[in-house]
Amino acid sequence: MPDLLANLNPEQLAAVTLPNEPALILAGAGSGKTRVLITRIAWLIQQRFATPATVLAVTFTNKAAREMMGRLTALLPIDTRGMWIGTFHGLCNRMLRAHHRDAGLPATFQILDTADQLSAIKRLMKGLGVDDEKYPPKNLQYFINNAKEQGLRPDQVDASDTFNQKFVELYRAYEQQCQREGVVDFPELLLRCYELLVHHAPLRAHYQARFKHILVDEFQDTNKLQYAWLKLLAGPSNAIFAVGDDDQSIYAFRGANVGNMRDFEREFNVRHLIKLEQNYRSHGYILDAANQLIANNARRLGKNLRTDAGHGEPVRVYEAATDTQEAAWAVEEIRALMNQGLARGEIAVLYRSNAQSRAIEHTLVSAGIPYRVYGGLRFFERQEIKHALAYLRLIDNGNDDTAFARVVNFPTRGIGARTIEQLADAARLYNCSMAAAIPYVTGKAGSSLASFANLIAKMRVETERMSLPETVEYVVRTSGLAEFYEGEREGQDRLENLQELVNAATAFVSEEGYGLDTPARSIPLSRGASAAPEIGFSPDDAGDPATTVLDAPGLDEPAQNPDLMTPLAGFLSHASLEAGESQAQAGEDAVQLMTVHAAKGLEFTAVFITGLEEGLFPHENSAIEPEGLEEERRLMYVAITRAKERLYLSFAQSRMLHGQTRYNIRSRFFDELPQETLKWLTPKAEAGARWGGRSDNAGWGRDWFARPDRQQGRYGGSYGGYAATEGAAAALPAFANEQREADTGFRVGQQVFHTKFGEGAITALEGSGADARAQVRFKRHGEKWLALAVAKLQVVE
């Protein structure tokens, strides 16, 4: 029996061996968080406190789920088939597939990814004749997803103003459309699953009886709905073991609610709060920097990282004249590090926003250094892949209009916009899917539509007994996609990707344990039957609730076996829920370029944090959020704690952005770091002497400014008082007198609408032209300063 507990430090040991009661593990960066989570599961099972079937472990990314699964099976010989380890969305999908009838969904419901959802919304709005200038589809998408993440259906959303009323009305219509088409978007997966458990007491009781041990990774990233779902599963008696770090909460902008940690502590009456503060990653100075920086944040649960490693090297700071020069310097340093024997893959260049990668990429290319940029187009998001998947979806579910609209005329088969419009009208008239409305379209248009319908029908018949990979290959060929790309000049890559899709199907079938010959659209009998003793681990299993539920009366069939998913449905879910790796670039051993967000969870021997300038990092836009600056600081904290041995911080006096040269001052974060850990490679200029005092009001984003002699900027500076000295700064004339009283079209007291913050009233105006700003008191978001050139306020009649 392996000694799971060897080499754990006292805090880790305490966490791993806690009794089965609610627990919150505050795990600092590099403190062995994942290890604790995995060892905890293994220990529970080894000690017979749990069987694999009574454990539910949830993560945010597929990557994390895979890692957990992999490391767990390496620790203990567990049959993972019966385990519920996955992402929130993956687990909810699994549950909804199993109980689709109770959830009010067809067995073949399809999942819309973000892009699919947007096109569904556009189609809806077009059909209803809604002005998409006044109601931008993207805003409606945000509105819908936001509502769902708050657990709100259309009739529960506050619709006090006319704008919201329209959105609510569209939300309702969107839901009807999705329901008719048998499609489900990402937040819907969670909300449906949540409602399923709320409304079906036997199901709820079943899962509550089953999942005695609920473990949550990255708890600080959960949103309200996810937390509610967890609470429901936990019920009155199950324990949640939550692991997270409030200091690494960097996803508030997409709904993450750090407050869940406090709520959890309170609502579950958490008695076990364990802090993992021993850091195994970074040298001392780097941790000192991180600790002191994050101490500037107010609402923290409180935590300080420590290390047994020595101070290590100081944090190197570099001030460049321009972004180009910053890149040149960084690449020189990288070269030096490589010469010292450091692997390229151990070097990362981090930045706040993607646009910043360009300058560094350029320099790396000319230096001939292989690099890899994270982010970008991913496998299942490629055009040709989405097309192929659309055919597969249509075979599975003919009502899926999103899939239908995507490929009805791709490859082109003489079905133009006119015809599609006719069809859409008919579909609306008869309240049916586009496919079902085909017989109602007459004439030539009708016959070309009919032949498309025949094509799909033929595919459906001929793939009846095919395995999943065969089906995919067949569809790629029969749809005409392969032929189309063969004829394209640059279709070679796309053809290869389509072949890769067939390979992905093969891999999926084998990894998921389907028989290679299992027909893609039939329920895998072998799986259904053999999966019954889901645990197969110890003699105790006989009494396990997971086993008994299969025969439990009162539950809807064929739901009980959670794995009752056809290979095709499984594969389509997989394609939607896991977009795949972003395109691999350059060689294996390449310098790593990514945003700070993308770097979370990773570590490198040497890290460059670039573009540390006011307006960029912290980003100007975060000034409008009440807690924006604190999140930026947490982001900086995440960035710093990626470094193991060497950390570089750099900024540039001027930077090309959006075709304009911007002049920024160095980030305030420099002033929040312990100065004794910093080693300035360029002379340190005193911020005060150099730039004049800094205003500390709400609109701190204005601390940077565009060069007035160019004056094209939306942000043209009208602030005087900057003491010009050297270089770029010398180009700054005093500019304060130029302020004119140009009419902004707004007045104090006016009611306005902002797409993100909703309704509010103007309480003050200042500046003019491109620089004009308004202070608005929003009903729900408090007072904010908004740049009129940016904010696009609409006057409410």
Next chain:
DNA sequence: TGGGCAGAAGTTTTT
């Protein structure tokens, strides 16, 4: 039906 062009917009991102 598709290409060409003008105009807009441009933090962060997973599912």
Next chain:
DNA sequence: CTTCTGCCCA
């Protein structure tokens, strides 16, 4: 400056 979107024309 670049990238994407939507529109118009041949």
